[in-house]
Amino acid sequence: xxxxxxxxxxxxxxxxxxxxxxxxxxxxxxxxxxxxxxxxxxxxxxxxxxxxxxxxxxxxxxxxxxxxxxxxxxxxxxxxxxxxxxxxxxxxxxxxxxxxxxxxxxxxxxxxxxxxxxxxxxxxxxxxxxxxxxxxxxxxxxxxxxxxxxxxxxxxxxxxxxxxxxxxxxxxxxxxxxxxxxxxxxxxxxxx
Amino acid sequence: xxxxxxxxxxxxxxxxxxxxxxxxxxxxxxxxxxxxxxxxxxxxxxxxxxxxxxxxxxxxxxxxxxxxxxxxxxxxxxxxxxxxxxxxxxxxxxxxxxxxxxxxxxxxxxxxxxxxxxxxxxxxxxxxxxxxxxxxxxxxxxxxxxxxxxxxxxxxxxxxxxxxxxxxxxxxxxxxxxxxxxxxxxxxxxxx
Amino acid sequence: xxxxxxxxxxxxxxxxxxxxxxxxxxxxxxxxxxxxxxxxxxxxxxxxxxxxxxxxxxxxxxxxxxxxxxxxxxxxxxxxxxxxxxxxxxxxxxxxxxxxxxxxxxxxxxxxxxxxxxxxxxxxxxxxxxxxxxxxxxxxxxxxxxxxxxxxxxxxxxxxxxxxxxxxxxxxxxxxxxxxxxxxxxxxxxxx
Amino acid sequence: xxxxxxxxxxxxxxxxxxxxxxxxxxxxxxxxxxxxxxxxxxxxxxxxxxxxxxxxxxxxxxxxxxxxxxxxxxxxxxxxxxxxxxxxxxxxxxxxxxxxxxxxxxxxxxxxxxxxxxxxxxxxxxxxxxxxxxxxxxxxxxxxxxxxxxxxxxxxxxxxxxxxxxxxxxxxxxxxxxxxxxxxxxxxxxxx
Numbered sequence: 001x002x003x004x005x006x007x008x009x010x011x012x013x014x015x016x017x018x019x020x021x022x023x024x025x026x027x028x029x030x031x032x033x034x035x036x037x038x039x040x041x042x043x044x045x046x047x048x049x050x051x052x053x054x055x056x057x058x059x060x061x062x063x064x065x066x067x068x069x070x071x072x073x074x075x076x077x078x079x080x081x082x083x084x085x086x087x088x089x090x091x092x093x094x095x096x097x098x099x100x101x102x103x104x105x106x107x108x109x110x111x112x113x114x115x116x117x118x119x120x121x122x123x124x125x126x127x128x129x130x131x132x133x134x135x136x137x138x139x140x141x142x143x144x145x146x147x148x149x150x151x152x153x154x155x156x157x158x159x160x161x162x163x164x165x166x167x168x169x170x171x172x173x174x175x176x177x178x179x180x181x182x183x184x185x186x187x188x189x190x191x192x
Numbered sequence: 193x194x195x196x197x198x199x200x201x202x203x204x205x206x207x208x209x210x211x212x213x214x215x216x217x218x219x220x221x222x223x224x225x226x227x228x229x230x231x232x233x234x235x236x237x238x239x240x241x242x243x244x245x246x247x248x249x250x251x252x253x254x255x256x257x258x259x260x261x262x263x264x265x266x267x268x269x270x271x272x273x274x275x276x277x278x279x280x281x282x283x284x285x286x287x288x289x290x291x292x293x294x295x296x297x298x299x300x301x302x303x304x305x306x307x308x309x310x311x312x313x314x315x316x317x318x319x320x321x322x323x324x325x326x327x328x329x330x331x332x333x334x335x336x337x338x339x340x341x342x343x344x345x346x347x348x349x350x351x352x353x354x355x356x357x358x359x360x361x362x363x364x365x366x367x368x369x370x371x372x373x374x375x376x377x378x379x380x381x382x383x384x
Numbered sequence: 385x386x387x388x389x390x391x392x393x394x395x396x397x398x399x400x401x402x403x404x405x406x407x408x409x410x411x412x413x414x415x416x417x418x419x420x421x422x423x424x425x426x427x428x429x430x431x432x433x434x435x436x437x438x439x440x441x442x443x444x445x446x447x448x449x450x451x452x453x454x455x456x457x458x459x460x461x462x463x464x465x466x467x468x469x470x471x472x473x474x475x476x477x478x479x480x481x482x483x484x485x486x487x488x489x490x491x492x493x494x495x496x497x498x499x500x501x502x503x504x505x506x507x508x509x510x511x512x513x514x515x516x517x518x519x520x521x522x523x524x525x526x527x528x529x530x531x532x533x534x535x536x537x538x539x540x541x542x543x544x545x546x547x548x549x550x551x552x553x554x555x556x557x558x559x560x561x562x563x564x565x566x567x568x569x570x571x572x573x574x575x576x
Numbered sequence: 577x578x579x580x581x582x583x584x585x586x587x588x589x590x591x592x593x594x595x596x597x598x599x600x601x602x603x604x605x606x607x608x609x610x611x612x613x614x615x616x617x618x619x620x621x622x623x624x625x626x627x628x629x630x631x632x633x634x635x636x637x638x639x640x641x642x643x644x645x646x647x648x649x650x651x652x653x654x655x656x657x658x659x660x661x662x663x664x665x666x667x668x669x670x671x672x673x674x675x676x677x678x679x680x681x682x683x684x685x686x687x688x689x690x691x692x693x694x695x696x697x698x699x700x701x702x703x704x705x706x707x708x709x710x711x712x713x714x715x716x717x718x719x720x721x722x723x724x725x726x727x728x729x730x731x732x733x734x735x736x737x738x739x740x741x742x743x744x745x746x747x748x749x750x751x752x753x754x755x756x757x758x759x760x761x762x763x764x765x766x767x768x
Contacts, residue, residue, distance in 0.1 A: 005583055005637055007197055012396075012591030015204030018278070019212065020595065024603065025282045027216065031290030036299075050278070054271040061197055061267075075637075076755075079630040086594070086626075090601045098607030107612075179268075199389055204588075207396030210470070211404065217474045219408065223482030228491075242470075246463040253389055253459075371460075391581055399588030403596065406662050411600065411669040415677030434662075438655040445581055445651075563652075 002070045006078060010060060013082050017089060018053045021046055024093035042096030045108075048171060049092040052112065055178045056085060056119070066136040067126055077125050081118040087111050105164045109157030109171065116150045149174050194262045198270060202252060205274050209281060210245045213238055216285035234288030237300075240363060241284040244304065247370045248277060248311070258328040259318055269317050273310040279303050297356045301349030301363065308342050341366050386454045390462060394444060397466045401473060402437045405430055408477035426480030429492075432555060433476040436496065439562045440469060440503070450520040451510055461509045465502040471495050489548045493541030493555065500534045533558050578646040582654060586636060589658050593665060594629045597622055600669035618672030621684075624747060625668040628688065631754045632661060632695070642712040643702055653701050657694040663687050681740045685733030685747065692726045725750050 025042055028035040060081075067074075091111045095104040123146070127137055140146065156170035217234055220227040252273075259266075283303045287296040315338070319329055332338065348362035409426055412419040444465075451458075475495050479488040507530070511521055524530065540554035601618055604611040636657075643650075667687050671680040699722070703713055716722065732746035 002637070002641065005587065008200060008584060009587045009591055009633060011197065011201045012204055012588055013595055015201055016208055016592055016595040017598075018274075019205055019208040020599065022209075022278050022282060023212065023215070023599070025279075027282065027285040027289055029289070031286070031293030031296050033295045036295075047275075050275055054268075057201060058264075058267055058271075061194070065194065072634075075634055076630075079634075082594075083623075083626055086598050087601075090598060090603065093603040094607070097603050097605070101607030103609045103612075104607050200392060203389065203393045204396055207393055208400055210466075211397055211400040214401075214470050214474060215404065215407070217471075219474065219477040219481055221481070223478070223485030223488050225487045228487075239467075242467055246460075249393060250456075250459055250463075253386070257386065392584060395581065395585045396588055399585055400592055402658075403589055403592040403662055406593075406666060407596065407599070409663075409666045411666065411673055413673075415670070415674030415680050417679045420679075420683075431659075434659055438652075441585060442648075442651055442655075445578070449578065 003064065003067055006070055006075060007061075007064055010078060010082065011057075014053060014057050014060075014085070017086055018050060018057075021049055021089040021092055024089065024096065041099050042093070045092045045096035045100075048175065049088050051175050051179070053085065053088065055175065056081075056115070059119070059178070062139075063123060063126065063136065066130070066134065066139065068130065071129060073125050074122065074129070077118070077122040081115065081122055084111060084115040084118050088115070100164050100168070102160050102164060105167045106157050106160040109153050109160065109167060112171065112174075113150055113153035113157065116146075116153060120146060120150070145177055149177070195256065195259055198262055198267065199253075199256055202270060202274065203249070206245060206249050206252075206277070209278055210242060210249075213241055213281040213284055216281065216288065233291050234285070237284045237288035237292075240367065241280050243367050243371070245277065245280065247367065248273075248307070251311070251370070254331075255315060255318065255328065258322070258326065258331065260322065263321060265317050266314065266321070269310070269314040273307065273314055276303060276307040276310050280307070292356050292360070294352050294356060297359045298349050298352040301345050301352065301359060304363065304366075305342055305345035305349065308338075308345060312338060312342070337369055341369070387448065387451055390454055390459065391445075391448055394462060394466065395441070398437060398441050398444075398469070401470055402434060402441075405433055405473040405476055408473065408480065425483050426477070429476045429480040429484075432559065433472050435559050435563070437469065437472065439559065440465075440499070443503070443562070446523075447507060447510065447520065450514070450518065450523065452514060455513060457509050458506065458513070461502070461506040465499065465506055468495060468499040468502050472499070484548050484552070486544050486548060489551045490541050490544040493537050493544065493551060496555065496558075497534055497537035497541065500530075500537060504530060504534070529561055533561070579640065579643055582646055582651060583637075583640055586654060586658065587633075590629060590633050590636075590661070593662055594626060594633075597625055597665040597668055600665065600672065617675050618669070621668045621672035621676075624751065625664050627751050627755070629661065629664065631751065632657075632691070635695070635754070638715075639699060639702065639712065642706070642710065642715065644706060647705060649701050650698065650705070653694070653698040657691065657698055660687060660691040660694050664691070676740050676744070678736050678740060681743045682733050682736040685729050685736065685743060688747065688750075689726055689729035689733065692722075692729060696722060696726070721753055725753070 025039060025046060028039065088111060091104065091108045095101075095108050098104050123136070123140075127134060127140075130136060152170050152174050156167045156174070159166040159170060217231060217238060220231065280303060283296065283300045287293075287300050290296050315328070315332075319326060319332075322328060344362055344366050348359045348366070351358040351362060409423060409430060412423065472495060475488065475492045479485075479492050482488050507520070507524075511518060511524075514520060536554050536558050540551045540558070543550040543554060601615060601622060604615065664687060667680065667684045671677075671684050674680050699712070699716075703710060706712060728746055728750050732743045732750070735742040735746060
């Protein structure tokens with residue numbers, strides 16, 4: 001029951017975050033194809049952020065399947081994660097509207113970094129409460145993806161001061177790493 | 193469980209998409225009936241898009257009833273569908289605010305086309321995972337509606353370059369085709 | 385299952401409608417109490433619409449408890465209801481921002497009227513599918529509230545052309561009629 | 577069932593309230609770090625309100641776990657609570673955008689006060705319907721937090737006329753009081 005409501009609330013918040021980002025795609029006043037041109041950077045950053053939020057929903061969804069009981073720390077760690085994810089529409093809009101300035105590309109990476117740390121905290125609390133023999137621990141294994149992502153975000157953010165295209169490339173790379181099918185939790189659940 | 197959360201997230205996103213479209217109906221500064229006139233095109237396109245999203249929700253809802261197990265590919269195919277549907281408020285607003293320019297009517301059809309392709313991909317993945325003897329396969333039969341819609345969207349989009357009223361007529365036609373009661377899945381579920 | 389998803393989608397849409405109305409309460413640029421004065425009409429109409437939407441949620445919630453099976457007609461009648469309810473934030477904002485002009489007060493009543501008709505259609509479809517001996521029929525009894533409300537909305541709307549305060553009074557009156565505790569469905573469910 | 581839908585609706589509304597607050601963080605037109613400076617007060621008040629809404633969700637969630645049957649009064653008391661919480665994005669934005677003027681800091685406290693009173697009303701109705709031997713009564717014990725918060729909000733609001741920093745300090749203090757882990761309901765549920 002408790003778990004159901006935590007998932008429902010998280011789903012609600014993620015659904016809203018992912019959707020209000022579209023509001024940054026402001027309807028242009030002109031009705032010609034040329035009028036869409038200035039929206040290309042906003043649209044590109046929308047796609048990237050949509051994928052990131054979809055990955056978070058996906059991973060959250062799989063992780064929660066392994067959870068048996070929810071406690072207060074999990075509720076708060078989850079809220080903390082939602083807080084950073086809720087900032088994503090803002091940084092997405094800022095990056096897109098100002099055509100990828102150094103500051104905005106840097107900040108985008110920082111928010112991704114803070115989100116990934118928040119996710120890691122939530123994961124750690126779940127593992128702690130379910131024990132080292134839990135499905136989640138088995139599923140994560142060495143958790144290479146989880147460990148490498150924050151490092152890549154740091155590199156990505158800092159690269160913005162040299163060349164924003166390197167940052168962009170790194171952010172896209174991390175998204176691809178997570179998009180590659182990963183059946184760890186599915187397999188661990190079956191094997192149990 | 194998994195299926196429940198996929199449905200809940202989809203419902204959340206669709207509910208938000210369908211509702212934020214209303215935000216494009218910007219409250220006019222004057223308080224007379226005349227002040228509503230410029231909103232007529234925005235309102236018309238709102239009605240059309242509302243019906244389209246309602247049809248998607250309805251079909252998605254019926255299709256998911258036939259699903260027994262959810263896998264990673266389905267989650268991503270679903271996300272892909274939600275992505276294109278999330279662009280509908282933008283194209284709706286663009287079309288309405290610029291009084292149905294060629295470019296906006298064309299793009300509206302393209303987004304409908306991409307949404308229908310995304311739906312078809314999701315449907316194909318579900319069929320693939322449940323087998324050719326599944327309820328969904330029986331229910332779809334020849335899936336005439338599903339096959340004819342994308343073709344009509346292509347025609348509708350291209351017609352915009354000749355006459356936007358033809359496009360509009362085709363978009364309305366497709367909506368009517370889907371609104372006609374269609375008990376395929378309901379019957380297939382009962383017969384099983 | 386089906387019923388659950390219909391409720392979830394309706395809850396989502398209603399939750400969003402009720403909440404995006406707050407966005408019409410635009411943050412004033414000044415920081416003094418006087419700067420809030422122009423918001424009083426917007427705030428008043430927000431309160432009224434909030435109560436109306438809460439009544440709809442409440443009644444919908446009770447009505448759905450009596451539903452055993454959901455069919456296609458119900459899904460569409462429900463969508464039709466959500467459509468008119470989704471216009472409420474717009475008319476609320478229009479009425480509030482233009483300080484209750486005749487046109488806006490009239491239109492507000494019309495939308496309430498159309499919503500109540502849509503609700504009545506949904507109710508009729510549910511009754512038709514569950515039979516005259518159903519819990520809902522017993523619960524509604526003569527359905528005095530349901531019958532008198534549309535008539536009052538018509539009077540309220542037309543009164544705007546004479547005196548908007550009469551309209552306002554009638555709209556508030558209908559809300560009060562529905563707020564008066566009404567245990568019809570609760571009792572019918574218990575007695576069954 | 578009834579309880580599930582009440583929770584779902586509340587979750588939906590809270591999820592939207594918490595997320596639309598981000599829309600007040602308006603994307604600045606410049607792309608430099610300096611352009612973010614004016615957003616610091618808006619961001620600070622966003623953090624505070626996010627925490628408050630998270631606390632409300634958390635407490636609501638725990639309280640509802642003790643509820644066995646839902647009645648009409650609870651539904652309306654819950655709506656009343658949601659009404660005041662729905663005003664929080666407005667006062668948050670007003671306070672942030674006008675850099676914590678006396679009026680805005682005062683009003684923020686008043687809305688927090690009214691929300692806490694609404695929560696107390698809901699709690700009282702739940703207790704009344706479940707009896708003095710209910711889990712909730714045992715869990716609340718003397719309900720020190722619940723009793724002290726409204727008093728602190730009154731002090732916090734009034735302090736704004738002397739020094740807004742005292743108000744801010746008090747609002748943060750109340751948030752901290754509620755953030756301190758509090759296992760009352762969890763323990764009462766286990767002990768039952």
